[in-house]
Amino acid sequence: MRVTIKDIAKKVGVTPATVSMVINNSPKISQETKDRVLKAIKEMNYHPNYIGRSLVKGKTNNIAVVASFFASLFALEAVRGIEFNLRKTPYNLILYSTKGMDENEDDLLERILYERRADGVIIISLKAKKELMDEFKKEGVAVVFLEELIEDFPTVKFNNIKAAFLATEYLIKNKRKNIGLIVGNKGMNAEERLHGYKEALSKHGIEFNSELVHTVVDYSFEDGEKALNSLLEKSKKLDAVFCAAGDITAIGFMDAAKEKGINIPDDIAIIGFDDVYIANLTTPALTTIRQPIAKMGMQSFDLLLEVIEGKEESEKKIISFEPELIIRESV
Amino acid sequence: MRVTIKDIAKKVGVTPATVSMVINNSPKISQETKDRVLKAIKEMNYHPNYIGRSLVKGKTNNIAVVASFFASLFALEAVRGIEFNLRKTPYNLILYSTKGMDENEDDLLERILYERRADGVIIISLKAKKELMDEFKKEGVAVVFLEELIEDFPTVKFNNIKAAFLATEYLIKNKRKNIGLIVGNKGMNAEERLHGYKEALSKHGIEFNSELVHTVVDYSFEDGEKALNSLLEKSKKLDAVFCAAGDITAIGFMDAAKEKGINIPDDIAIIGFDDVYIANLTTPALTTIRQPIAKMGMQSFDLLLEVIEGKEESEKKIISFEPELIIRESV
DNA sequence: CTATTTTTGTTTTACGATAACTTTTTTTAT
DNA sequence: ATAAAAAAAGTTATCGTAAAACAAAAATAG
Known part of the structure; x- marks a missing residue:
């Protein structure tokens, strides 16, 4: 059987309450008694049971x-x-x-x-x-x-608005005109990132085009490929993408682009989100927003x-x- | 205050024990009482407290x-x-x-x-x-x-021995003669993978050379680079590596090789371990051992x-x- | 040298739930 | 109709710990 506070008490010749007070280092117990109790605790290899403690302490x-x-x-x-x-x-x-x-x-x-x-x-x-x-x-x-x-x-x-703004603006400054956005389909993040994207566009006098926004559910690698196909279908002039749905999706996008013979960054530039471990291992290495998760x-x-x-x-x-x-x- | 079994008991006009038995669906309670208790449980939004339950049940x-x-x-x-x-x-x-x-x-x-x-x-x-x-x-x-x-x-x-054997043998069958091993420095895995590696070598009449074994502590990306340098120092003829320390390290190795102008797989072939998500996203895509983690x-x-x-x-x-x-x- | 603190413990009760036992009520058998 | 059996519900003790209330001994004050 497991050792409880009672066993210690019996061994030392005090009451369980005394042992409890020793454990909780109450000032009401003399050093001498404390020592005796502590010794017994060690000898009997006693450890408090957190369930009992939880119950009484709430x-x-x-x-x-x-x-x-x-x-x-x-x-x-x-x-x-x-x-x-x-x-x-x-x-x-x-x-x-x-x-x-x-x-x-x-x-x-x-x-x-x-x-x-x-x-x-x-x-x-x-x-x-x-x-x-x-x-x-x-x-x-x-x-x-x-x-x-x-x-x-x-x-x-995380300041998603600013993040999306930074990324989008960076693309604009790189002379990209038709910037797609890949973004999640729910949650506040998604809204905020969309917001930042729009803000950057508007600041630089580029009209927002809802056709260039592709929403995604899984944030998966495969979503990246789907996004590429869908965006290309809608706009032949697509020359950049901000993948606010994360690096994994961005990498999926890049991979699909590679297969299609699209050069990144020359034909389409891309920026990811998160800066996960592998973002700097891809070819080309992924430019991305670092989030200190x-x-x-x-x-x-x-x-x-x-x-x-x-x-x-x-x-x-x-x-x-x-x-x-x-x-x-x-x- | 939170609702306890006692509150339910009082409300229904039975004892706590009866309520407990209803909760645990004891056959000793009549359907009529059960219904009344269950109704009260719902009305008062009662949920059993697992701490109390844990204490008595052990x-x-x-x-x-x-x-x-x-x-x-x-x-x-x-x-x-x-x-x-x-x-x-x-x-x-x-x-x-x-x-x-x-x-x-x-x-x-x-x-x-x-x-x-x-x-x-x-x-x-x-x-x-x-x-x-x-x-x-x-x-x-x-x-x-x-x-x-x-x-x-x-x-x-995981059958590490067989895994290492498979990988090493595959390299041998690809006409590689100087096969390095990158492996962890502790644990049974490491031993087993080393064992499988040796077994494959011995089966194909290749002498084991301890200089070609590089041990690693972190299983990190950086470890891959270190491994490359260390192995090349010891053997100029290195033409393959089985990175039993995992894909991440293998990718680090590939990355470092790329920087050094070493072609993979032509100069050095490499096999990873685990088949993590990104293994098929690298260039070249990483051949590896899949572990169904x-x-x-x-x-x-x-x-x-x-x-x-x-x-x-x-x-x-x-x-x-x-x-x-x-x-x-x-x- | 008594009265009052202080120190050091002990008792008692409680946390919430359940299991083992007991008692009461109902049903069945004779 | 009455005893015996079965069903239903109630009582009590318990899990391990801690806190509050209480008590005795020792120390200090006046």
């Missing part, structure tokens, strides 16, 4: 991360960042994946909320219902959003911790990360 | 996955597989990362064991001490290893479940996955 010491790990690399990279900072704390990391099925999302969040499996939740790139989120608040479960913004909730974000993950964890600890000023904090254009060879 | 319904998510893509991909199957069960996934610091490993495992945070553990690519693992067994915490093998514990493995993850979870459920025959089961050589352009 705290799990768990952090939940909810995301669709099958939709993109973003969530995985963010988790790495979260884990990096979490390791320095007594918290544990529970992973919940929606598998890209958005219908599950609410169920999943409800489950997390009502089963009280975590003290805080980081929600990555998911659009959650405001009412449900308010429930979290009411029940005292901390929430931080990563990438998606919900009113009155703390968020870690892991750092954003770390930050979101730190922010969550503040909310859990009850820092008022953190409860509506919005932390924004700025984009960086990584210039390589694809433009 | 079961957490959590699965822990321990790995170094910073060393390679393997662990991340495996987690995806694990999560895929886990979602069909009532279990939750807790992630523990060693951050590649092996000293932490034992501490981490001890913590998992003694805090009883999980009913079962999947250990990925980590060499754990047999004695510590025996403690898990003694304490009734199920363990499954993925990729690393420990006597008397269930394991999901996600499937191995799923399988390891299924196996763990069997062990948790007490299936005797699963307790020492070793499941092996067979390699597949994916022929592309780098040989």
Whole structure:
């Protein structure tokens, strides 16, 4: 059987409460008793059971991360960042994946909320219902959003508008006139990136043409190929693409272009998004927007911790990360 | 305040025990009472608290996955597989990362064991001490290893020997005589891959030359460049490399070769390992060994479940996955 | 040298749910 | 009609820990 606080108490000849106080380093226990208890704890190889502790404290010491790990690399990279900072704390990391099925999302969040499996939740790139989120608040479960913004909730974000603006403008400055946009079909990111794209066009007096916007669902490699075909069909003059749907899709685009005998960057220039690991391994190396995903993950964890600890000023904090254009060879 | 079983009991006019039995669908409760309780549960939006339940049941319904998510893509991909199957069960996934610091490993495992945070553990690519693992067994915490093998514990493995054999033999059949090996510096994988490499050489009457073996610590892109330099220094005649340290390192090798003006595959042929996403996006596309990592993850979870459920025959089961050589352009 | 603190523990209760036991009610058998 | 059996629901104890309330001994004050 496993060693409990009672066993220690019996061995030392004190009550369980005393042992508990020693463990929690209460000043009410004499050093002599502490030493005796500590010695017994070591000898009997006692470790506190977190379930018992959780029950009485109303705290799990768990952090939940909810995301669709099958939709993109973003969530995985963010988790790495979260884990990096979490390791320095007594918290544990529970992973919940929606598998890209958005219908599950609410169920999943409800489950997390009502089963009280975590003290805080980081929600990555998911659009959650405001009412449900308010429930979290009411029940005292901390929430931080990563990438998606919900009113009155703390968020870690990327400046997508500026990112798209930078990329598009860079293409314009490279004398490109017919700039396609490949972008996701949902979420705030997509809207913002579209917005930045439009802004750059308008600033430079280029008329927005909705035919040049191709929306994408999976952010997959294959989506890149589809995008190429669809865009070429609509515009023979296409001379550049900003692939706001991520580097993987951009690489798919490049690959398909190569097969068609289209030269990149001479015929069509392309800019990706994220700067994933492989972006500088392609030929030509992909010019892209760098998004510091892991750092954003770390930050979101730190922010969550503040909310859990009850820092008022953190409860509506919005932390924004700025984009960086990584210039390589694809433009 | 949150709704507990007592609130339901009071509302319906029964005792908490009755409510509990309804929740657990005990046959001892009349349908009429069940209906009334169920109705109240819905009305009051009651959800069982898993901590209370865990305490009395001695079961957490959590699965822990321990790995170094910073060393390679393997662990991340495996987690995806694990999560895929886990979602069909009532279990939750807790992630523990060693951050590649092996000293932490034992501490981490001890913590998992003694805090009883999980009913079962999947250990990925980590060499754990047999004695510590025996403690898990003694304490009734199920363990499954993925990729690393420990006597008397269930394991999901890849046939590394055959994989290395296949790759090396393919190079030999391509008339390559001086075949380098890039391989990790620790773990059973590395040994097995070295073994398969030697076997292929010996079968075809090529003498093993330890100078052609380059060991690597990080499995990183940069390691590939280092490997190229080191191998070329030792052998001018190098005409092929089997990069058993993974595709990323192989791509690093290719990249460095390109810079040096070495043609792949004409001057040096290369075969990677894993078949990660990007292996077919490089130029030339990388010939590699496909390892069904996600499937191995799923399988390891299924196996763990069997062990948790007490299936005797699963307790020492070793499941092996067979390699597949994916022929592309780098040989 | 008594009265008051301070120090050091102990008792008691609680967290939320469940399992084992008991009691009450209903049904069935004789 | 009454005992025995079965069904339904209620009681109590428990999981491991911690916090609040309480108690005794030791130390300090006046």
